[in-house]
Amino acid sequence: MIKIENVKKEFFKLDKNHQKNKFFAVNDISLKAQDGEIVGILGPNGAGKTTLLRMISGIMKPTSGTITYDKKNFNKNEIEIKKEIAYLSGNTKIYKSISAYELLKMCLDFYDYKKDHEKRIKDISKILELDSFLYNKIENLSTGQTQRVNIARCLIHDPKYYILDEATSGLDIISSQIILDFIKNEKKRGKTILYSTHYMEEAQEICDQVYMINKGKIIASGSPNDIKKKTNTTNLRDSFFKLIGGKKNEN
Amino acid sequence: MKTKIFSILKKELREVFRDKKSLSMMLIIPLMIPLLIIGMSYLFDYQINKSIDNNYHVGFNYKLNEIEEKLTKKLNFNYKIADEKELKKLLETEKLDFYITKNNNKYIINYDKNKETSPINLSVAEQYLNSYKNYLQANFLNKKNINSNEVLNILTIDYKNISKENNNFYVNYITTYAFLFIIMAITISATYPSTDTTAGEKERGTLETLLTFPLKNSDIILGKYLSVFISSIITGLLSFLFTIFSLIYVNNSFKLYANINVLPNISTSLITIFIIICYSALISGLAIAIASHSKTFKEAQSALTPLTFISFFPGMIAFMINIKTTSLISIIPFLNFTQIFNDVNSKNINYLNISLMFISTIIYIGIILSIIIKQYQNEKILFSS
Numbered sequence: 185m186i187k188i189e190n191v192k193k194e195f196f197k198l199d200k201n202h203q204k205n206k207f208f209a210v211n212d213i214s215l216k217a218q219d220g221e222i223v224g225i226l227g228p229n230g231a232g233k234t235t236l237l238r239m240i241s242g243i244m245k246p247t248s249g250t251i252t253y254d255k256k257n258f259n260k261n262e263i264e265i266k267k268e269i270a271y272l273s274g275n276t277k278i279y280k281s282i283s284a285y286e287l288l289k290m291c292l293d294f295y296d297y298k299k300d301h302e303k304r305i306k307d308i309s310k311i312l313e314l315d316s317f318l319y320n321k322i323e324n325l326s327t328g329q330t331q332r333v334n335i336a337r338c339l340i341h342d343p344k345y346y347i348l349d350e351a352t353s354g355l356d357i358i359s360s361q362i363i364l365d366f367i368k369n370e371k372k373r374g375k376t377i378l379y380s381t382h383y384m385e386e387a388q389e390i391c392d393q394v395y396m397i398n399k400g401k402i403i404a405s406g407s408p409n410d411i412k413k414k415t416n417t418t419n420l421r422d423s424f425f426k427l428i429g430g431k432k433n434e435n
Numbered sequence: 436m437k438t439k440i441f442s443i444l445k446k447e448l449r450e451v452f453r454d455k456k457s458l459s460m461m462l463i464i465p466l467m468i469p470l471l472i473i474g475m476s477y478l479f480d481y482q483i484n485k486s487i488d489n490n491y492h493v494g495f496n497y498k499l500n501e502i503e504e505k506l507t508k509k510l511n512f513n514y515k516i517a518d519e520k521e522l523k524k525l526l527e528t529e530k531l532d533f534y535i536t537k538n539n540n541k542y543i544i545n546y547d548k549n550k551e552t553s554p555i556n557l558s559v560a561e562q563y564l565n566s567y568k569n570y571l572q573a574n575f576l577n578k579k580n581i582n583s584n585e586v587l588n589i590l591t592i593d594y595k596n597i598s599k600e601n602n603n604f605y606v607n608y609i610t611t612y613a614f615l616f617i618i619m620a621i622t623i624s625a626t627y628p629s630t631d632t633t634a635g636e637k638e639r640g641t642l643e644t645l646l647t648f649p650l651k652n653s654d655i656i657l658g659k660y661l662s663v664f665i666s667s668i669i670t671g672l673l674s675f676l677f678t679i680f681s682l683i684y685v686n687n688s689f690k691l692y693a694n695i696n697v698l699p700n701i702s703t704s705l706i707t708i709f710i711i712i713c714y715s716a717l718i719s720g721l722a723i724a725i726a727s728h729s730k731t732f733k734e735a736q737s738a739l740t741p742l743t744f745i746s747f748f749p750g751m752i753a754f755m756i757n758i759k760t761t762s763l764i765s766i767i768p769f770l771n772f773t774q775i776f777n778d779v780n781s782k783n784i785n786y787l788n789i790s791l792m793f794i795s796t797i798i799y800i801g802i803i804l805s806i807i808i809k810q811y812q813n814e815k816i817l818f819s820s
Binding site: 238241242243244245262263264265266267269271273276277278279280281282286290291293294295296337 | 438439442445446449450453454639640641643644646647648649650651814817818
């Protein structure tokens with residue numbers, strides 16, 4: 185289980201007089217993701233989703249608050265926790281001058297994977313159909329193939345937790361569907377998935393729980409159906425606009 | 436931990452060796468070293484042979500006697516007799532090297548001080564007149580029944596060369612310049628992979644991926660540092676090899692180095708390789724420290740440009756001004772490498788200074804690496820965008 189309690193992240197931004205002003209990109213957020221659950225983190229661009237997920241994946245430190253994975257925290261068990269996490273984001277890129285095989289081999293080394301590396305790569309490449317381009321340099325692959333390699337990178341060490349930040353952002357329908365199918369399959373395998381997106385329809389399709397975020401704060405949480413019921417709307421997009429009290433075209 | 440550092444090192448080296456720009460940076464400057472050594476040797480050789488083989492073009496404003504004619508032949512003079520006005524014109528148009536005018540017993544050597552060869556011309560003219568003066572003095576004494584040999588050679592002058600074996604000016608000159616080029620090659624070779632592995636990785640977005648892996652910051656930094664260090668050493672050793680091959684070539688091809696062994700002996704070579712390794716280690720750390728502060732590849736390259744000058748400048752100073760290597764100089768980064776090389780090149784090996792250079796370099800690298808590890812904990816630097 186992933187448990188986030190009262191997490192805040194403070195940044196500085198410059199105003200027009202070049203004065204530093206404090207602001208909270210993430211402001212007092214608490215959430216839980218149970219084992220075998222897909223938890224959606226929804227919100228517009230700039231809501232604080234990426235910062236929150238960067239903190240949850242351990243690549244950023246919260247200004248205050250706690251993040252625990254089955255009672256383990258990053259201060260004491262950083263390496264141990266990171267071995268169980270897979271982080272996939274629209275912003276994260278993979279090394280292009282190496283082949284998919286070399287990338288997967290490198291990931292297994294980094295994760296200290298104890299079992300047979302060759303067999304693991306063979307199995308994953310079979311599942312994600314990487315065989316035809318496994319030994320090609322990543323820079324020569326298409327966007328869809330690259331995304332499959334990226335997913336393979338996440339799967340390779342058989343993680344317990346997935347943290348997916350705008351993973352379908354900018355992808356075509358086929359590539360997006362590959363990722364959504366992958367998430368559904370991993371849920372079936374009992375994995376915990378944190379999934380951030382600004383595509384509300386996607387969240388409605390796959391999430392068990394959703395947390396709606398705006399300006400660094402949670403504005404609603406619950407199952408997609410609960411939120412729709414509470415806001416008396418038929419889809420999560422309308423729920424979001426109702427909650428922020430604005431019109432659709434304002435965002 | 437060792438396995439993780441090795442995995443990062445493997446990944447970084449793969450990137451360096453598959454990147455054409457990094458590879459060309461590693462090879463371009465070393466390839467220039469043979470051009471430098473052969474080019475400089477050719478110029479030195481040309482200058483020296485020109486002065487040895489020259490037939491001097493000399494003018495006189497008076498008719499020469501038999502003795503004077505013999506002397507002109509002995510000194511390879513092509514002489515011309517004309518009036519002073521014409522001789523001056525010929526000197527101005529560089530058809531004469533110098534001319535001698537005579538007024539009773541007073542001889543005047545007329546030469547152009549601005550000419551590159553004027554010191555040699557002046558010395559030859561003096562040699563000619565002194566020989567003639569000696570002849571006249573001997574003749575005068577003999578006529579007076581005085582042994583001219585006893586009088587004229589009452590004091591004899593002899594010359595003895597005390598310079599150490601191989602301590603030839605030209606050899607020292609080209610080897611020191613070659614060493615400065617090796618230093619420059621290493622610096623340039625270190626800057627490209629260090630930029631690529633830090634700022635480049637940030638710009639490409641792969642740093643975020645790397646940070647999600649269960650890796651300690653120290654493992655990441657050490658892996659990156661070692662990859663830059665290895666590529667710098669490769670450049671340094673290649674440059675050294677090219678220097679040796681070039682020296683073998685010039686030693687056999689130019690008269691300038693006849694009867695001199697231009698090649699460094701084994702101890703000089705080993706210490707030079709040791710200096711190259713120490714310098715590569717320091718410059719790799721410095722380059723990573725500077726580049727990791729930058730947000731983009733371009734920004735890192737601009738920040739690293741002064742490093743190329745800083746690395747080259749103290750060496751030039753040490754080469755031009757004769758500084759004695761003290762214990763203090765042995766621990767001053769950049770200056771110490773060139774100074775110790777100069778000493779070793781002049782067969783003046785001081786193991787205390789070499790040890791001080793080595794220990795201080797290790798300390799500097801330790802400080803630099805701990806600064807970089809701290810930088811990698813700073814989100815402002817990692818996620819500056």
